[in-house]
Amino acid sequence: MSRATVPPSLTLSRRDLLGSGLGALVAATLPFGTRAARAASPPILTAATGLAHLLGSERAATRIWGYNGASPGPVLRCSQGETLSFRLANDLDRETSVHAHGIRLPNDQDGVPGLTQLSVVPGESFDYAFSCPDAGTFWYHPHIDSAEQVGRGLKGLLVVDDADPYPEDREMAWMVDDWLVGDDLAIQGGFDDLHTAAHGGRLGTLPTVNGLFAPSLPVTRGERLRLRLANGANARILSLAIQDAPVWVIALDGHPLERPRPLSDSAVYLGPGQRMDVILDIPGDAPDTGLAVVDAFDPNVPRPLAQFLPQGPKDKSASPRPAPSALPPNPLPALALDGARSLTLSLQGGAMGSMDGADLNGERLSFQDLVGKGFVWAVNGKIYRGEDGGFGPPIDSLRLGETVRYTLRNGTNWAHPIHLHGHAFKVLRRDRPGLGLNLWLDTILLAPGESVDIAFTADNPGKWMFHCHILSHQMTGMMGYILIS
Numbered sequence: 307m308s309r310a311t312v313p314p315s316l317t318l319s320r321r322d323l324l325g326s327g328l329g330a331l332v333a334a335t336l337p338f339g340t341r342a343a344r345a346a347s348p349p350i351l352t353a354a355t356g357l358a359h360l361l362g363s364e365r366a367a368t369r370i371w372g373y374n375g376a377s378p379g380p381v382l383r384c385s386q387g388e389t390l391s392f393r394l395a396n397d398l399d400r401e402t403s404v405h406a407h408g409i410r411l412p413n414d415q416d417g418v419p420g421l422t423q424l425s426v427v428p429g430e431s432f433d434y435a436f437s438c439p440d441a442g443t444f445w446y447h448p449h450i451d452s453a454e455q456v457g458r459g460l461k462g463l464l465v466v467d468d469a470d471p472y473p474e475d476r477e478m479a480w481m482v483d484d485w486l487v488g489d490d491l492a493i494q495g496g497f498d499d500l501h502t503a504a505h506g507g508r509l510g511t512l513p514t515v516n517g518l519f520a521p522s523l524p525v526t527r528g529e530r531l532r533l534r535l536a537n538g539a540n541a542r543i544l545s546l547a548i549q550d551a552p553v554w555v556i557a558l559d560g561h562p563l564e565r566p567r568p569l570s571d572s573a574v575y576l577g578p579g580q581r582m583d584v585i586l587d588i589p590g591d592a593p594d595t596g597l598a599v600v601d602a603f604d605p606n607v608p609r610p611l612a613q614f615l616p617q618g619p620k621d622k623s624a625s626p627r628p629a630p631s632a633l634p635p636n637p638l639p640a641l642a643l644d645g646a647r648s649l650t651l652s653l654q655g656g657a658m659g660s661m662d663g664a665d666l667n668g669e670r671l672s673f674q675d676l677v678g679k680g681f682v683w684a685v686n687g688k689i690y691r692g693e694d695g696g697f698g699p700p701i702d703s704l705r706l707g708e709t710v711r712y713t714l715r716n717g718t719n720w721a722h723p724i725h726l727h728g729h730a731f732k733v734l735r736r737d738r739p740g741l742g743l744n745l746w747l748d749t750i751l752l753a754p755g756e757s758v759d760i761a762f763t764a765d766n767p768g769k770w771m772f773h774c775h776i777l778s779h780q781m782t783g784m785m786g787y788i789l790i791s
Contacts, residue, residue, distance in 0.1 A: 348433075351379055351404065353448075353460060354397035360512060361519050366491045370459035371398060377459030377517055378481040378538065382446065384438055385467045391435040394426055401425035404434060405449040406464055407579060407725070408560055408748045411436035413768025416727055418449045420696055421769050421787060425450055438466040440636040440730070442560020443534040443581040445481070453540060453777040454497040457486070457508060461538045466560070472633060474532035474585065482601075482611065483517070484510025484539045503778035504657040504682040506720055507541025507578075513601065513609050520610040522596070527618045530627060531586045532556075537576045541776045543721060543751065544576045546611075547602040548586060550593075554630050557583035561730060561746035562633035572739060575603065577723025577751035579775035583633075590624030592616035638730055638746060639763040646709040646761065649702055653752070653774075655683035655783060656718045664689050664783075667698065676783075683718075683774070683783035690786030700789035701772055704764040711761045716752040722779065725749040726788070727771040731762035749775055764790040 356375040357367040373379025384390040394404045403425055405417035415436040419425035426432045444464040448455040463479050486494045486508060502508050515521055525531065537544050546569065554566040555574060559581050569584060576582055588597070596615045600608040654661040655673075663672045664684035676682065681689050690698050704710055711734070716722055726748055733745045736758040750758060773785035 348391040348393060348435075349380060349382070350374075350393045350395055351462075352395045352397050353402050356459075358459065358517055360485060360487070360491060360514055360517065368485070368487060368491045368493060370493070371455060372459045373462055377461065377483075379446075379460075379462030381479060382462065382464045383467065386438060386441040386469045389435055389437050390464075390466075391433070393431050393433050395431045396426045396428055399428055401427050401450055402448045402455060402460070403432070403450050404446050405727075406434070406436070406444060406446050408442070408444040408581070408730075409436065409464070409466075410439055410728055410730065410766060413728065413766070413770070416449075416768070416770070418727070418771055421771065440560055440638075441466045441468040441633070442557055442636065443479070443536060443583055444560055445536045445538060445579075445581070447538070449771070451781075453508065453781050456538070456777055457497055457540045458493055463534070463536055465534065468633065470634070472532065473530075473631070475526075475529040477532045477534065478523070479534040480515050480612075481517075481536050481538045482544060483514050484542045485512045485514065486510045487512050497778070498680075498781075499778075500677065500680065500682060500782065501657075503782040504655075507776035507778045509541050510539060513542075513611060515612050520612060522613045522615050524617050525588045525592075525597075525614045527588055527592050527616045527620060528590045528624055529588050530630075531588065533584050533586055534581070535576075535584070536581045537578050539578050541578060541778065542601075543578075543603050543723075544601050545573050545603040546576070546582065546584070547600050547608070548614075549598040549600075551589055551597050551614075552587045552626065554585045555582060556585055556630060556633055557581075558745055559730070559747040559749060561636055561638075564744065565632050566630050567742075573602075575751055577721065577749065577775060578777070579723055579725050579749045580747075580751065585630040587627050588614065588616060590621035592620075636730075636746070639765045641732060641761050641763055642709040643711065643761060646711045648711045648713065650686075650713040650715060651701070652686050652715045652717050653683070653722055653724075653784065654685070654687065654717050655681075656720050656779075657682075658719045660717070681783040683779055685784065685786060689783045691783075697769075697787060700769070701786040703789045703791070706767050706790055707763065707765060709761060709763045711759060713757060713759050714750070714752060715757045716755060719754050720779075721751060721753055721776075722784065723749050723751045723775040725771070725773060725775045726762070728766045728768065729762045729764070729770065731760040733758065734761055735759040764788075767791055 416422040553569040599612040
């Protein structure tokens with residue numbers, strides 16, 4: 307996979323961060339350390355242009371598209387089983403929508419123009435309301451012209467609180483992103499660049515946490531933090547590493563692990579769209595110099611994400627806390643695997659691949675002809691959307707209530723985080739060990755050449771998107787839907 311680094315002119319040292327007062331800015335203005343307050347009435351998300359100070363208030367501002375003037379937008383929050391309501395108001399000069407990524411919601415609330423709703427045109431609004439059956443960390447973003455709209459900043463966290471409070475001392479919720487910006491901090495164009503789409507996707511040059519580069523965050527020695535983390539990047543794959551502190555993974559994609567696993571047990575890779583909840587214990591003798599949080603996807607070039615700055619007296623005699631308890635499972639439908647129908651879905655195409663052509667609108671076209679029409683990816687030799695952006699026949703049609711087992715085969719030279727709307731699936735087999743099997747996810751990252759088996763019960767009727775969450779891959783062919791009726 308190709309990788310991008312921060313240009314030297316955009317590098318900000320830890321001394322620069324502290325000297326500029328950015329740590330205080332973070333603590334004062336962003337929801338790093340406390341839970342967001344619940345709105346007394348349904349909130350309004352206004353999609354509009356705005357300005358973001360990605361490197362702090364003393365550096366040039368970046369013109370973005372955001373919700374309520376910011377990226378990420380406000381944290382949407384409710385308790386498990388409650389109804390979440392909000393209004394999308396469109397102040398952009400183009401159509402948009404909101405998709406609640408990972409929520410098992412009714413199909414007409416899924417936010418996919420051309421499939422589940424009409425797009426929201428400039429000056430208009432749309433009211434969303436849906437029950438949230440699963441506790442966990444989710445997020446929201448547009449599902450139209452996704453590569454550009456998400457890439458310019460339209461995204462936000464969506465948190466469904468556990469029915470019974472989990473015993474952490476404090477919570478932080480992070481939207482991790484990367485921005486493709488120039489030396490002037492302006493967002494670069496080229497969202498429809500086909501060369502980028504045929505490779506690893508649009509990689510940014512400036513990583514941020516909640517819209518800030520390498521923020522310094524005060525923590526208290528001896529406290530137990532729950533860190534909710536979402537990968538909102540267009541294409542970058544993350545691997546979280548936290549220096550000199552015990553860290554346990556307790557949930558992926560909002561769904562609890564059967565038992566918490568130390569993050570050090572194995573590398574955990576988060577593709578775009580994926581989320582992870584971890585428990586982090588700040589040691590009683592944590593150094594004043596801080597604890598670094600990095601993206602270690604490339605272990606030779608770790609990318610800074612944030613710095614924890616321990617506060618309070620040191621206690622070298624403090625005993626380590628016991629391992630955290632498991633979260634209660636979400637109410638997911640049972641799998642009837644005996645006799646379940648099986649289907650293989652082969653991911654094809656991309657640069658240096660072997661795909662020589664695919665079917666588009668019922669016509670077999672060469673790879674070169676497909677490139678001329680803006681497509682470089684296919685599923686099982688077919689492209690399931692037309693040149694006008696509309697949808698063709700479904701990838702698969704399921705009976706309501708049946709269990710299906712899919713084998714996903716990545717026959718390409720590039721990674722693909724595959725996301726299914728409206729459902730969670732169980733990982734039955736995979737080539738890479740990771741955190742093991744029997745995980746419930748809504749997005750699974752397939753390495754080049756990897757094969758995985760997943761299963762889910764089709765208990766939610768409708769037309770459900772099934773696509774790669776590297777957004778330029780999605781827009782250029784690796785995208786379709788599952789019909790459940």
